[in-house]
Amino acid sequence: MYPHKKIEKKWQEYWAKNQTFRASESENKEKCYILDMFPYASSDGLHVGHPRGYTATDIYSRYLRMCGYDVLHPIGWDAFGLPAENFAIKKGIHPHETTQNSIANFHKQIQSLGFSYDWDREIDTSSPQYYKWTQWLFLQLYKKGLAYKAKAPVNWCEHCQTVLANEQVVANCCERCKNPVIQKLLEQWFFKVTNYADELITGLDDLDWPESIKTIQRNWIGKSEGAIITFPIKDTDILIRAFTTRADTLFGVSALVIAPEHPLLSSLNIHNQEELDDYIAKSKHKSDLQRTFLDKEKTGVRLDGVNAINPANNEEIPIFVADYVLGSYGTGAIMSVPAHDARDFEFAKKYDLPIKDVIMPSVVEDKISEAYIGEGVLVNSGKFDGMISQEARVAITKKIKGETTTTYRMRDWLVSRQRYWGSPIPIINCEKCGLVPVPEVDLPVLLPTDVDFRPTGESPLVASKTFHDVKCPTCNCPARRESDTMDTFVCSSWYYLRYISPHENDIPFDQSAIQHWMPVDLYIGGVEHAVLHLLYARFITKALRDMKFLKFDEPFLKLRNQGMILGEDGEKMSKSRGNVINPDTINEEYGADSLRIYEMFLGPLNDVMPWNTRSISGVRRFLDKIWTMYHTAIHADLPEKQTDPTLIKIINKTIKKVSSDIESMSFNTAISTMMICVNAMHKVQTTGHTIARDTLESFAVLLSPFAPHMAEELWELLGHADGITYTTWPVYDEALTKDITVTVAVQINGKSRGQICTPPDATQDEVQTLALADEAIKKWTNGKEIKKVIFVPGRLINFVII
RNA sequence: GCCGCGGUGGUGGAACUGGUAUACACGCAGCACUUAAAAUGCUGUCUCGAAUGAGAUGCGGGUUCGAUUCCCGCCCGCGGCACCA
Numbered sequence: 001m002y003p004h005k006k007i008e009k010k011w012q013e014y015w016a017k018n019q020t021f022r023a024s025e026s027e028n029k030e031k032c033y034i035l036d037m038f039p040y041a042s043s044d045g046l047h048v049g050h051p052r053g054y055t056a057t058d059i060y061s062r063y064l065r066m067c068g069y070d071v072l073h074p075i076g077w078d079a080f081g082l083p084a085e086n087f088a089i090k091k092g093i094h095p096h097e098t099t100q101n102s103i104a105n106f107h108k109q110i111q112s113l114g115f116s117y118d119w120d121r122e123i124d125t126s127s128p129q130y131y132k133w134t135q136w137l138f139l140q141l142y143k144k145g146l147a148y149k150a151k152a153p154v155n156w157c158e159h160c161q162t163v164l165a166n167e168q169v170v171a172n173c174c175e176r177c178k179n180p181v182i183q184k185l186l187e188q189w190f191f192k193v194t195n196y197a198d199e200l201i202t203g204l205d206d207l208d209w210p211e212s213i214k215t216i217q218r219n220w221i222g223k224s225e226g227a228i229i230t231f232p233i234k235d236t237d238i239l240i241r242a243f244t245t246r247a248d249t250l251f252g253v254s255a256l257v258i259a260p261e262h263p264l265l266s267s268l269n270i271h272n273q274e275e276l277d278d279y280i281a282k283s284k285h286k287s288d289l290q291r292t293f294l295d296k297e298k299t300g301v302r303l304d305g306v307n308a309i310n311p312a313n314n315e316e317i318p319i320f321v322a323d324y325v326l327g328s329y330g331t332g333a334i335m336s337v338p339a340h341d342a343r344d345f346e347f348a349k350k351y352d353l354p355i356k357d358v359i360m361p362s363v364v365e366d367k368i369s370e371a372y373i374g375e376g377v378l379v380n381s382g383k384f385d386g387m388i389s390q391e392a393r394v395a396i397t398k399k400i401k402g403e404t405t406t407t408y409r410m411r412d413w414l415v416s417r418q419r420y421w422g423s424p425i426p427i428i429n430c431e432k433c434g435l436v437p438v439p440e441v442d443l444p445v446l447l448p449t450d451v452d453f454r455p456t457g458e459s460p461l462v463a464s465k466t467f468h469d470v471k472c473p474t475c476n477c478p479a480r481r482e483s484d485t486m487d488t489f490v491c492s493s494w495y496y497l498r499y500i501s502p503h504e505n506d507i508p509f510d511q512s513a514i515q516h517w518m519p520v521d522l523y524i525g526g527v528e529h530a531v532l533h534l535l536y537a538r539f540i541t542k543a544l545r546d547m548k549f550l551k552f553d554e555p556f557l558k559l560r561n562q563g564m565i566l567g568e569d570g571e572k573m574s575k576s577r578g579n580v581i582n583p584d585t586i587n588e589e590y591g592a593d594s595l596r597i598y599e600m601f602l603g604p605l606n607d608v609m610p611w612n613t614r615s616i617s618g619v620r621r622f623l624d625k626i627w628t629m630y631h632t633a634i635h636a637d638l639p640e641k642q643t644d645p646t647l648i649k650i651i652n653k654t655i656k657k658v659s660s661d662i663e664s665m666s667f668n669t670a671i672s673t674m675m676i677c678v679n680a681m682h683k684v685q686t687t688g689h690t691i692a693r694d695t696l697e698s699f700a701v702l703l704s705p706f707a708p709h710m711a712e713e714l715w716e717l718l719g720h721a722d723g724i725t726y727t728t729w730p731v732y733d734e735a736l737t738k739d740i741t742v743t744v745a746v747q748i749n750g751k752s753r754g755q756i757c758t759p760p761d762a763t764q765d766e767v768q769t770l771a772l773a774d775e776a777i778k779k780w781t782n783g784k785e786i787k788k789v790i791f792v793p794g795r796l797i798n799f800v801i802i
Numbered sequence: 803g804c805c806g807c808g809g810u811g812g813u814g815g816a817a818c819u820g821g822u823a824u825a826c827a828c829g830c831a832g833c834a835c836u837u838a839a840a841a842u843g844c845u846g847u848c849u850c851g852a853a854u855g856a857g858a859u860g861c862g863g864g865u866u867c868g869a870u871u872c873c874c875g876c877c878c879g880c881g882g883c884a885c886c887a
Contacts, residue, residue: 001841171884215806216882224886244887257887324815329886336887342803343885409886527881601827603815605806608880615814618827621842669816672826679826688844745822750868752822779854790867792821800867 003628004591007330008709014113016761020725021073021116025516027071034061035496035532037525041077041102041124043087044370046109047573048360048581049612053562054598056667058115060522060639062671062705063662064728065116071518073116076123077103080131081488082176084159085421089454095421096449099126113592114708116725121502130498133446135492137540138424139437146192146543147415148528149435153261153328158182161455162190162418165487167220167532189425189484193539197221197408199553200538200748208558210539210606216530222409227393227402228331229307231256234316238267243330243407248392250400251381252358254348256308257320259326260284268319271305276321283323295343296709298324300345302764309582310402311384322347331408336370336627345371356380359389365453413536415487420460422485430472430479432686439473444492445481449770457484493536494544496520496555513552523556524605528565534559560665563608570610573655581611593707594620600706622675623710626703629682630714633691643690648736650680651695655732658702667706674702689701693718698730746771747798748780764791771797 013022025031034057035182037447039050048291062074079099103124104611110117125128135619141147155164155187157174159675163186168175201221226245232238233759240256258265271274279301284371300322303700307316317573324343334427338348338355348355375389384392416425424445438445449466452595461467494508500517503512525533527694534556541555566572567579574580597619602609640660642648654677661670699719704711704724715724738760744767748756758767768789771777781801788800 212806214879219805222883222886228887246887324885324887326886336885341887343887346885368830405885424815530882601814607815609814612814612828615828622827624842668814671824672816675826743822747822747868750821752864755822788867790821796821798821798867798869800817 001593002624004593004709007713008112008114008592011709011712012111014712014723015116016111017112017118018723019120020723021118022120023072023118023220023250024070025513029068031072032061032064032069032522033520034064034522035073035499035520035524036075037523037529038076038123038492038495039106040081040083041079041099041106042083043098044100044575045102045105046463047572048583048586049526049565051108051113051583051595052288052565052599052605054110054113054115055525055599056562057522057524058596058708059662059667059705060665061116061601062212062708062725063729065725066701066704066727066766068728073117073118074121074123075117075119075497076093076121076452076495077106077125077127078488078492078495079124079483080422082162082419082421082489084126085419085453086780088421088578094449095453096126098179099421104159112587113596114707120222121499123498123502125488125495127343128422128444129447129505131447131491133498134423134494135438135445136440136484137425137494137506138324138486138490138548139440139443140549142427142437142545143190144543145393146195146318147189148192149187149189150355151185151187153183153526154186154188154192155735157179157181157654157770160225160419161457162359163414163416164595165414165625167413167489167535174550185777188241188414190412191415191490191539193413193535194408194410194689197223197410197541198537198801199542200405200535203538203542203554207554211759213527213534213559213561215528216527217535220531220535223406225404225406227404229335229397229400229402231333231335231694232311233268233315233319235311236306236386238264239405240264240319240329240333242333242335243405246389247402248375248378248384248387248389249337249358250310250312250335250396250606251384252337252339252356253310253312253315253317253335253379254338254344254353254356255318255320255351256333257326257347258327258333259320259325259335260323262321262332265321268306269392270303270350272301276301276303279321298343298350299330300324300347302351311402312396318353318448320347320351329409330413330775340371342371342373343361358361359675380639380776383781410619413487415490416484417487418457418459418484420447420451420485421454422488423447423491424461425482425484425486427482428470428472429482431477432475432477433472433474433752435478436474436479437473442473447485455680459485461485463753471532489532489536492533493540495548496578497544512641515782518550519552519554520556520786521558523559524562525545525559528560561606563604565602566608566610568611568613573611586613586616590616590620591623591709593623593710597671600673603668605665605667619671621676623707624676625682626714627683627710629678629691630700630717630727630730631695632685634717638696639690639692640694642695644692645683645740647681647684647691647695649675649739651698652732652736653677655698655782656737658731659732661707674699674706701727737795744771744794745796746774746777747796748777749800750798753777753780760794762793764789764793765796767791767797771799 030508036057038055061071065071084099085095088098148656157164157168159177159179169181201218201223224245227247227269228241231240248560260283300320303319303640306319308319310317336344338344339357340359358380360379361372361374361376367435377382378387378392424447428436429437448464451460451464470481497509500513537555544550569579571577594616596615598616601619654673658670658671659723700711701715712724741757742760743755744758784801784802786799790798
């Protein structure tokens with residue numbers, strides 16, 4: 001039995017002492033930056049989901065080191081933010097203390113799994129050395145006009161007592177506490193992500209990322225090309241602009257519908273003002289949840305006494321205010337075309353508006369029961385009749401002097417938070433000078449400790465006299481510091497740059513080191529960050545590039561997702577369900593190598609998989625088998641070269657398959673291949689033969705990325721004193737992977753009826769003669785005419801008979 | 803509703819570019835070792851059938867000598883978006 005505790009401890013100490021995984025910036029080696037999404041330093045500690053991604057990157061890192069690459073593989077801690085703060089409040093301990101405890105715990109847990117991180121580069125986003133540069137980043141964005149303060153309707157979580165970014169609102173609820181989010185009009189800080197909307201979409205094309213993530217980002221950014229069409233209000237000078245993607249349907253407009261928030265509402269002379277005010281007040285009180293989920297039925301108010309003019313045909317059309325039109329998208333006004341838009345159709349039915357067909361579908365199906373939203377040929381559209389939708393959009397927009405434009409669904413990133421545990425925003429509010437950035441020499445703006453950090457709806461930093469009251473850096477008048485803190489996602493939007501020169505105190509990152517290491521070559525993490533971290537990091541990279549700090553466009557060239565590990569009951573692991581598996585327990589009982597291999601053997605990296613503790617015994621048996629096999633094989637007169645042809649073939653095949661599987665991240669099949677190899681070696685050994693040194697060495701190297709502790713021990717047992725990490729990955733001989741004979745399937749009409757053994761390069765004639773001479777085949781072909789023969793060399797021969 | 807991904811033994815899964823479906827592992831059964839158990843090793847394990855065989859990759863069609871793989875139409879599950887004009 002493999003004594004995992006003793007051996008794992010031995011090699012972990014060896015790696016630490018020798019700084020085995022320290023990344024160097026080597027001139028003559030090709031670099032590879034392999035990154036994990038750093039863990040949130042939660043009080044719960046590591047769960048079994050973490051090691052899944054970490055093992056994948058670790059296998060890849062260890063593999064590449066042996067292939068001669070210069071590998072950077074760092075780890076650190078995402079430490080600021082709400083969960084840490086909430087935990088601290090619950091315990092009545094300062095979040096700094098609870099966070100440091102969590103970090104220490106994570107550090108210990110991760111180290112015990114034998115990951116090959118360069119621990120010298122460990123970072124903690126809540127340390128002043130780190131957040132100094134998060135603040136620096138904020139200032140650069142501010143200088144560039146990419147960080148701004150504005151009053152806007154924002155998402156407010158009553159439970160967490162803070163605003164949230166759009167990306168943190170899931171189904172109209174706070175992604176953290178799941179309580180409904182309400183809209184509030186507040187002055188907040190934003191990052192201008194929308195400036196990069198277009199590049200954030202086009203940049204995706206060249207990235208080696210899962211299509212699913214690209215699609216999620218594209219949908220989130222929500223590019224839509226259309227036109228703004230101006231509708232004059234009858235008997236006034238007022239013009240209302242409506243955004244549409246379907247200018248081709250302009251002749252089918254039945255009404256102009258505007259959002260309750262629309263600014264021009266107050267300038268209109270409306271006869272039923274009271275009714276309107278009532279409606280606006282009601283819709284203001286509705287949360288977005290009610291406006292969308294609960295109120296499927298559309299409501300609105302017709303504005304009496306005012307009408308709009310359709311610029312296409314000068315028809316007079318009614319104006320409605322309805323809250324299905326969003327004030328925050330497009331122009332806050334739409335042209336309602338009931339015949340060709342599902343929502344407008346529903347609205348028109350309710351308010352009895354005319355439904356006028358102006359687009360003929362190419363295939364006419366059922367009528368009137370719903371709107372036809374597809375494209376087609378124009379009818380009832382004056383001189384545009386007969387045109388197809390695509391052409392008509394351009395022509396009509398031009399005719400009525402509309403402006404073509406592009407809008408995006410994505411909004412700017414709201415980064416200020418009214419909570420304590422985050423990086424302070426480095427801005428000073430001066431009555432005379434307005435917003436004044438903190439001079440860079442004064443960074444970091446330290447998070448004060450003399451405050452009650454429990455949330456009150458206002459930033460707790462306001463309560464700190466030492467923090468809050470300052471002198472204006474420009475005019476020296478009394479001023480006050482910005483008291484909000486930054487969203488944790490700001491910290492994580494640039495951490496991959498800090499790993500590159502984590503100890504620099506005067507610069508955020510060293511330019512020449514950045515040149516050497518960036519961009520990240522492989523990034524692994526969960527899908528849940530598709531529109532959060534992954535989008536923010538891309539934005540920050542592009543912004544820093546435009547400020548000449550970086551010379552590349554995208555931070556992460558290749559991305560892979562690790563699927564979630566579910567509980568044994570197939571449900572998501574959670575404390576309340578009681579199905580959480582603690583990796584420490586598994587590590588203790590089966591060892592780190594078993595846990596690593598088990599998590600990879602479960603199935604494809606990307607798939608969601610249920611945990612099954614019983615199955616670990618399989619991989620543990622695999623390791624035990626290797627252990628005893630090596631101990632039996634290694635003795636004084638161990639032959640150097642393998643002579644057994646079966647083993648020569650299998651080891652060459654195994655090297656080939658394991659190498660290609662690691663490169664394609666098919667770790668599960670790499671492991672089954674190694675199992676097949678071990679079973680073969682074991683069989684040879686139990687039948688009294690010896691496994692030679694070259695075979696044992698090659699296999700130990702193949703095993704080492706997966707089970708590094710055991711592999712190191714076996715490597716030492718084979719007489720090597722310098723560790724396995726930087727040894728050379730074995731090469732295989734293609735000729736030796738080939739079988740001497742192959743089994744060719746013989747089919748009759750596509751059904752397998754037998755098999756024959758031939759040399760792999762046998763010709764069709766040879767195979768055919770052999771096959772037709774076979775008794776089992778004769779039975780089928782006797783007296784039948786062979787119409788056709790299909791031959792796939794080395795695989796099958798198929799006789800088509802009548 | 804729209805978009806994306808998936809459906810293979812009792813279980814996790816494998817299968818190159820359309821070429822012998824079910825590798826590898828778990829579980830289960832039997833045997834060996836043992837006073838016994840655990841551990842370990844060996845053998846078997848898709849279904850029906852005594853058998854030559856027949857049928858199985860969610861369901862129904864199609865293309866093909868041959869389909870888990872390609873095409874059409876459904877059903878189910880998971881994930882994303884959610885009045886975005």
